[in-house]
Amino acid sequence: MINVNVIRNGENKICGVKIENHGDPIVCSAVSILFLNTANSIEMFTSASFEVECAPNGGDAILTVSEFDSEGKAELLMESLILGFKSIEESYKKDIIVYD
Numbered sequence: 691m692i693n694v695n696v697i698r699n700g701e702n703k704i705c706g707v708k709i710e711n712h713g714d715p716i717v718c719s720a721v722s723i724l725f726l727n728t729a730n731s732i733e734m735f736t737s738a739s740f741e742v743e744c745a746p747n748g749g750d751a752i753l754t755v756s757e758f759d760s761e762g763k764a765e766l767l768m769e770s771l772i773l774g775f776k777s778i779e780e781s782y783k784k785d786i787i788v789y790d
Contacts (some may be wrong), residue, residue, distance in 0.1 A: 692721055694775050696790040697754070704768040706754040707775075717785040718749075720778050728771040729753055738764035 692713040697706035709725060712718060729742050732755070739757035744750070753771075758764050775788045 691784075692717060692786040694721070694786065694788045696772055696788065703758065703765055704772055705756075705758075706752065707768070707771060708750075708752045710750050712749045713785045714782065717778060717782050721775065721786065724771055724774040724778075725751060725753060728767050731767050732764050736761070736763040736767070740764070 691711055693710045695708040695710070696704055697708065699705040707725070709721060729740070732738055732740050736759040738755055738759040740753065740755045742754075743752045755764050755768060772788070772790065775786070776790075779786050779788050
């Protein structure tokens with residue numbers, strides 16, 4: 691079972707996401723792709739400051755935005771990431787839980 695914990699700041703913006711555990715290979719793959727694409731997109735298309743931490747054996751990862759860009763692009767990308775996780779959750783309820 692994959693657990694996705696959404697982290698919000700005092701302004702209720704999604705400033706991070708923590709992914710824990712392994713699950714069905716198809717679900718793990720989808721979660722990994724969304725996570726990595728979001729991190730790459732924040733780096734490529736925004737001026738936001740962020741950090742990514744991944745466990746050496748895979749499965750657990752954290753993406754944290756410490757400073758948002760003034761255009762709101764990083765905020766939109768984080769919202770999109772959670773939308774993607776929730777869409778996966780709708781189809782694979784036994785394999786992933788999103789805590790928001």
